[in-house]
Amino acid sequence: MTELDSQSRAARTVDLAKVYGKGDTQVVALGGVTVDFASGQFTAIMGPSGSGKSTLMHCMAALDSVTRGEVYIGETELTRLGDAALTRLRRDEIGFVFQAFNLVPTLSARENITLPLDIAGRDVDPGWFDTVVSTVGLSDRLGHKPSELSGGQQQRVACARALVSKPSIVFADEPTGNLDSRSGTEVLSFLRRSVREYGQTIVMVTHDPGAAAYADRVLFLGDGLIVDEMADPTADRVLERMKGFDGLQHTAQAS
Amino acid sequence: MLRATLKSLAARKLRLGMSAFAIVLGVAFVVGSYVFTDTIDKTFDDIFGGLSSDVVVRADLPGEAGFFSGFDPGTTTTVPAGLVGEIAGLPGVERADGEVESQSLFVLDTEGEPITTQGAPGVAVNWHDGPTADGSQVLELVDGEVPDGAGEVALDTRTFDRSGYRIGDQVDFVSSGDTPRVSAELVGVVRFGDSGSLAGASLSVFDTATAQQLFLDGRNAFSRVAVTTTDDASATEVRDQVAQVLPDGLESVTGAEVDEQTASAIEEGLSFFNTFLLVFAAIALFVGVFLILNTFSILVAQRSQEMALLRALGAGRRQVTRSVLVEAVVVGLVGSTVGLALGLGVAQLLKVLFGAFGLELGGGLVVLPRTIVVAYAVGVLVTMVAAFVPARRAARVPPVAAMRDDVVLPESSRQTRTGVGSVIIAGGAAAMLVGLFTGVGNAALVVGLGILAVFVGVAMLAPIISVPVIRVLAGWYPKAFGTVGRLARENALRNPRRTAATASALMIGMALVSAISIVGASANATVDRALDDGVRAQFVISNAVGQPFSPDVARQAAQVDGVAETVSVRAAPGQVDGRTVYLQAFDPEAFSRAAELEFVDGDGDLGGGGVLVGEDTAESDGVAVGDEVRLSLPGSDETVPVVGVYTQSPVLSGGYVVSQQTLAEGAVPPVDSLVYVVTEDGADPAAVQNGLDEATADVPTVTVQDQEAYKQQSRDQVNQLLSLVYALLGLAVLIAILGIVNTLALSVMERTREVGLLRAVGLSRRQLRRTVRLESIVIAVLGAVLGVALGVVFGIALQQAVSGQGLEVLALPAGRLAVFVVLAGVVGVLAAVWPARRAAKLDVLRAITTE
Structure with a gap:
């Protein structure tokens, strides 16, 4: 892992651990993860179920508390912040794309996209809004309610919302998990473009090697620790790596 | 199936507990009324029974x-x-x-x-x-x-x-x-x-x-x-x-x-009191129906996937319906039992209160088997009626819904709803008109059922009416509160049926409170005008509760410096043509100098032992000047002529009038119920008041009042009665508030993931609480606006119906009605406290990942 200077570092963790339960029922989700995320980079986090990839993302995105270690978004250390500060941080510095249920059903697509800015009481930059909206190809659907949009369109609205407030970092949790392959490709292409063209930092959790191939870097998690990483991945290479990984885990379970 | 039902019941204790609370309050009121009146009944029987000789x-x-x-x-x-x-x-x-x-x-x-x-x-x-x-x-x-x-x-x-x-x-x-x-x-x-x-x-x-x-x-x-x-x-x-x-x-x-x-x-005397209390119990239960109906509807909606799964696994429609109804029975039984216990507490409290006012009731509370039967019958029946509609809807969930993510329950069409609702309103309005303006027997019951039907009809139309009303009421939210305001407005609008049912519960209480306040204000205005226009006497001597007093009071008052004359009014029960009536007795000539007395026909010469009668009474009894009526008094039974028909006024409400001589001949003791005091021209009011106070100092049971004080006294009496009715209707409002709390809490639970999403993208706890609060306020104000509107209609109808019997002036207490709406807003804020706190406490991560 390469050391990055503070300017080019969007987020990092130091010895991040997360333990659920106590005593006999204790489950270690993260066993002490230290990792940096470079600005303007698209990182995919992969790993089998229970490897801790979602927990890592939740802890980094100020959605979950940590047991030990430190989390930085930019230069802000999260673990010592109160709820109000965390809320502000999520609102101003972080964008989210979830697997499902990304949109508020009572608000139109436009209102959903500007939601974080509206909550913050910040003005929408019209130029940037138009750029984002045309990039995701939603210009003619802005007045629709989520129930009037297809699954792929809903995810694109979610992506637009994540980008419109120009956050330091966007966290995407299986953004294509519920989509057919064509819609999934659209969403991933859009995420890719936002990194390439606008320098957005994105961290995406996925179990789909095809999706991971859109990233600049792939982190592999196993049993709560980073076990490997790969730069400039392709779907085949990732799949290959995962296979070995699966075998490794099967062996571990058998023993 | 039963086991599955009971299990899911246990899993939703809290939500069901809140709807059971409506039953608890209603049943408690019913039980309290019965137990308390039974206790008084027994006490009086004990005291006054067995006192006579053989x-x-x-x-x-x-x-x-x-x-x-x-x-x-x-x-x-x-x-x-x-x-x-x-x-x-x-x-x-x-x-x-x-x-x-x-x-x-x-x-x-x-x-x-x-x-x-x-x-x-x-x-x-x-x-x-x-x-x-x-x-x-x-x-x-x-x-x-x-x-x-x-x-x-x-x-x-x-x-x-x-x-x-x-x-x-x-x-x-x-x-x-x-x-x-x-x-x-x-x-x-x-x-x-x-x-x-x-x-x-x-x-x-x-x-x-x-x-x-x-x-x-x-x-x-x-x-x-x-x-x-x-x-x-x-x-x-x-x-x-x-x-x-x-x-x-x-x-x-x-x-x-x-x-x-x-x-x-004794029983007759108490039955009025019992009916009075039971009416409020019925109102409380009626409001409770809305709360239960709404709670079950939401629960069924939330469980529609579970229901669909049951259906997919082979459960019949009837089994699904029955499982919901069994829940209702259990809720009803539990609610009735708790209500029974609470009702005993209410009765005990009333007993203590009465004791504090000097009416000690000896012995314990009287709980008749009838009370217990009624408590359970009412509690269980009301719950089942309220749960029937949601139960039917639950059975219509198609099995395929188990496989889908977003289940939309089949609902009756807008047209059906509008049609049925309008017909019910029309029927209710017709019943009200018949009860109010025609001489139908049992008018109170007919009017009551009419009002009930109007409430049901309006509640049915409420989902349709409420959408534009909410748009207006919450129209300023987005401007004033930004996204939070928009979210609140849209949340209130997203399920109009639910919002409307919740608001309807409050509407009922508000409508009754508004109607009563209009009647009260009209009564005050009528009395004010009557005293301004109708009473010429400067002072009135009376007993605060209307008990008769010695004729010596009038004699003493007449001696006071500055007093021109005193005019005494006596009253006694008697019979005219076999009907029991309350007779008034005075000298019409003297009376016309103290108060307004005008004749439509005949004159006021009662020297021959005749009677006077008010215009409306003459019409309803079918008598006219020159007719003979049979007048029965304790010591006389004679046929006497009708000599005059007078215009009734609030001072003289229209009954039969005889001379004091006639009363005395009928063996009624000479006691006064009211004395008008007419002062000489130019007499100093303060000095006369002092003189009258001194002259009546020996008789502390009477008070001397000038017109202003007399008005105030009658206003105080009206207001006292109003306060009592407000307090009793407060129960219905309390249940409605619980309904808002329940609906909001259930809605928040239902929107768990949405809440999580909002929190994830940066909505603060404070903003989230505000969203819930704003939604609550708009529901409460919606209920208040609908209620006040209905109440104004009811109030005017009531006033018109009895305008001939002492309620001529219509007064709309606009300020007070506005206060009701504002108070409803406050109610909304209070009702939101707990649901908002619950929403704010939701763990963001768990909320998002909730399936």
């Missing part, structure tokens, strides 16, 4: 004597002393004791204030030791000695305890007799019956001669004769035998008959 000889009054006779002047018809001896000599009669009784000798305490509870009679009797039918004594001497000779008196134990007097003290009384102030030395204390309780009344005991002196103008006669039969004679035989020696105007009845009459009079 046979009683008394004045034969027209119609049944009411039980609460403290307001009636009674009669001057007496039994001559000679007759007592004659009765005592009849075969089968062991002894006959003459009794003297008055209902209006009020004991003053050491401070000179009347002791009795307002409205309770001040009873005075002569001492004798004749036994009751079961051989016991009504009065037992517990201290001192029996009064013997003029100037000696004994008091009952309760009055003695409250008075502060000691034996040997001089006790003061106010009498309605010719001499208003009486004084006697306290020589003994007697206990009345077993418990000593007189239900708030006082009892003073004199010897026979003194009692005759005080109450019968010294005549050697009696109010009543207590006849004791020999052991081998039956009461009915002796009754018939005695009847043969009695002159006209007296009757002979057995003690058992007297007890029966007393008991039924």
